[in-house]
Amino acid sequence: MRYRRFGKTELRLSVFSLGTMRYLAAPENVWQTIQKAIALGINHIETAKGYGKSEEYLGAAIALGLPVPRSQLHITTKIPPTADADTMRRCINESLEKLHLDYLDCLGIHGLNTWEHLDWVKAKGGCMQAVKEAIAEGRVRHVGFSTHGSLDLILAAINTDLFEFVNLHYYYFFQRNLPAIQLAAAKDMGVFIISPADKGGRLYTPSQALVELCYPFSPLELNYRFLLSNPHITTLSVGPATPEELTEPLAVSDRDGELTPEEITALERLEHYKNKILATDxxxxxxxxxxxxxxxxxxxxxxxxxxxxxxxxxxxxxxxxxxxxxxxxxxxxxxxxxxxxxxxxxxxxxxxxxxxxxxxxxxxxxxxxxxxxxxxx
Incomplete structure (x- = not known):
């Protein structure tokens, strides 16, 4: 497993992070999945208030006892933006209680997706007031945001200089947000890529055409390598429902250097084929x-x-x-x-x-x- 600096947070995160949305499909596997992820070198777990009972399941696993010291495991939860500080205070308290934690390594404003959300974040007496209080009290150490919003909105949120990291969509098959990654890097922000296997193309069940075009690499492997070859990207989300689903993604967890000539050839083949088939459409x-x-x-x-x-x-x-x-x-x-x-x-x-x-x-x-x-x- 490789590790990268998560921007100005100064945390060193594994290049794969354990996402906890899909493990809810098989809650009996939560503890085993967390144990295997940590054994394979993952040191960052990400959950969210909006992920059903994810915080509770993760909290129950934490209460059983972590296989590594707490200081060696970085935990992020995400809470939606709120128009007022009181609501955010209550949400932070609830998340810490569910997680059985005294502090969060990272808190993400979850789904900063609209201009109204950005107004709430920037407003005096808004949700960021509660976040800043939690940081001063040591209950939150770093703050960032996740977004499914437009590129213009993401750039505007980064330019507020309120955040230390950003979670966003960016994959081989969706490169629209590259300017946001570049701006985040210029601001020394950590960059977390959301769901590269699923939102990135459902690459765990690729079409035969895609398999053949990516050969000798799997489509999933090639997308991971495309992302890890970018030094401005810190970590990629992997969201297994069972421990076994960690195997294929983490097979490339020590390959974060520049793309090889063979990988470049495969990516060029994808591009040339798309241009040929679509032609003027x-x-x-x-x-x-x-x-x-x-x-x-x-x-x-x-x-x-x-x-x-x-x-x-x-x-x-x-x-x-x-x-x-x-x-x-x-x-x-x-x-x-x-x-x-x-x-x-x-x-x-x-x-x-x-x-x-x-x-x-x-x-x-x-x-x-x-x-x-x-x-x-």
Whole structure:
């Protein structure tokens, strides 16, 4: 296992962190999963108030006795932004109680996803007042934020200089947030990548087309290596439901150097194949088509279409597309069938894409079943 400095927190975190959302699918395995993760070198566990009973399960495991000294295990929980300090104080107290902890190594403002959330964070007497009090009292040591928001919002939150780390989405198949990683690095913030296996493409169950294009690497391995080759990224979330699911991700936990020529070749093959298959229908993700009068997240819809056509990632596309209109600020935007063909987007597109037609095609390919987030807001 490799370890990296988590920005100005000065914590040295394992390059993989144990996420605790999925272990709730098999709560009887929680203690065994935590034990195995620590034995394999993971020294950072991340949970959240919003992850059902995750804090309680982790707290019960902590109460049984950690296999390493508390000072060697870094624990993060996340609490949603609140409009007032009193609510945040209560939430911090509840989380510490559930976790059986005297202090949190890191507290993340969970889901800083809207401009209103950012206003709450910046407001005098808002949630950050309670966080600062907890830091002064030694009950919280470091503060950061997690986000599913737009790039502009993420950059604005980083530029408040209120935070020491950021948790965000960034993968080989979604590179939109690279400027946020670069700004975080310039601010000496730690960078935590959310769900690279699942949100990054459901890469634990890849299509045969993707397997063949990534050979001799697995798609999951190649995505992990793409991320770990970036020195500005501190740690990647791995969220096993059972101890056995740690094996494949951690097989690359000691390979965090530059990409090898073979890995670069595989990534170039993916890019060339996508360009060939999509040809003049490829959306390059410039985001210039926004805003849409019907609030359709056009670039994200067309990204999912790109992946479905180029790499047969239809299952992933349907999974993510089904979140539209069902996940609130965690995955905002309307489905593509809301398009009225008003044409507002057409002159904005530098590639002259027939966007309304592509949206219609994307909806037909991806409409599947609607989905919701695993846990509530």
């Amino acid at each position: 490829k959306c390059s993700q410039c985001y210039k088509c926004l805003p849409c009068p019907e609030n359709i997240n056009i670039p994200e819809v067309l990204r999912l279409r790109n992946l479905a056509i180029a790499y047969d990632m239809t299952d992933y596309g349907q999974y993510r597309y089904g979140m539209f209109e069902n996940a609130g600020h965690w995955f905002p935007g309307m489905k593509a069938n809301r398009c009225t063909e008003c044409g507002d987007c057409l002159p904005k597109c530098p590639e002259n894409l027939a966007i309304p037609a592509l949206l219609k095609d994307a909806h037909e390919r991806l409409k599947g079943r609607s989905g919701r987030r695993l846990w509530g807001s």
